[in-house]
Amino acid sequence: MRPPPLTPSEASRPAEAFPAHTPAAAQIFTIVLSHGPLTRAEIARRAALSPAAVTKAVRPLIELGYLLEDADDEHRRALGRPANLVRVDGGRALFLGVKVTGDEIIAVLADLCCRIRVARRVPLGDRRAEGVLATLSGLVLELLAEAEELGAPVKGVGIAVSGDVDRAEGLVRYSPFLEWRDVPLANLAAMTVGLPVTVDNDVRALTVAEQWFGAGVGLADFALVTVGAGIGCGLVVGGRVVSGAHGVAGEIGHLSFDPAGPRCHCGNRGCVEAVASESAIVRDVRAETGIDVADAAQALELAHRGDPGARAVYARAGAVIGRAIGAVVNLLGPERVIISGEGLAAYDLFAAEIKGAFAASAFGAAARCDVTTCPLPFEEWARGAAATAIQSFIRADSRDGRG
Ligand SMILES: [Zn+2]
Secondary structure, eight states: OOOOOOOHHHHOOOOOOOSSOSHHHHHHHHHHHHHOSEEHHHHHHHHTOOHHHHHHHHHHHHHTTSEEEEOOHHHHHHHTSOOOEEEEOGGGOEEEEEEEOSSEEEEEEEETTOOEEEEEEEEOSOOSHHHHHHHHHHHHHHHHHHHHHHTOOEEEEEEEESSEEETTTTEEEEETTTTEEEEOHHHHHHHHHOSOEEEEEHHHHHHHHHHHHSTTTTOSSEEEEEESSSEEEEEEETTEEOOOTTSOTTOGGGOBSOTTSOBOTTSOBSBHHHHHSHHHHHHHHHHHHOOOOOSHHHHHHHHHTTOHHHHHHHHHHHHHHHHHHHHHHHHHOOSEEEEESGGGGGHHHHHHHHHHHHHHHSOGGGGGSEEEEOOOOHHHHHHHHHHHHHHHHHOTTTTOOOO
């Protein structure tokens, strides 16, 4: 059933902008968000700003309730003078984060500290943009009702979609799982839900959440590699989430290590995704074992039962993922590579090959990079989308992907 369109009064409250839309305010707010509570002196040090500049930026944020300043006895004693701690008031505003997969929409209502307050999942029957927007508006209505209960205004919506996504234009240029080309999703969704909408690549959105709150906190350079339906990579270089000039930086799924390898949906041969994505693994397990496994879960089960053919397919996938990680590390020298995604369920089957191929391809000191795993369910991806909405809200430069 198609949900009714939102009325303006349900969908949006009067647009109240984030105060002091200056780069310094956005920078300070982001620092307090991921490292707070902090004293003003600590904020000044981390932001490389003068205490006066911090005070100037913090004042309107405190006046409007986005930041709170608490007296902290321990700091007072340690410093021998008053040093109040500044923190974000999470309850001051709410955001919706939505992750669209090929067969499901996962949505969360998150507060200003990006803590998930409510999470919902609905199956996606119709992958066309109209179908996704209809399902999306139903979910948004439900979550706006929850927001009403929480008593804070909803300030924006973030939508995360896999593929080639232009955040600045709000455009999904190409999404293989949805079979979309050139869908102006941000504008379509904003018209449907009546709130500001940020659209970004799903792995990049997840990378924002990991940078602010997860395994990337405090790291200037890291990579998040996701394995599953696709093979993706979010990159943080010099403290910024990288989109590249064309919005497709980090597409390690389409590095080709074998020009004679299997055909990829992108048109090339031997891409990492053509060997190590779930659909590629299912195809190869069928070919290798002669058993007609229906999906990735069955392929995984067969391998876990010890079928040598199925295990060999996972080993090959692991070797290709490991080489791709080696390429990222050789190019950018991250401090850490975090491997995540639904494909982690098979990690025991290809961990040794990933590590072996990475060690063989990493050059010199690059091999010191910490390669680690972190399970992140789809709710965390939706939370990443909420993080991009928060990012847009607190920054004057709105939709662009600069971290
Ligand atoms: Zn490809």
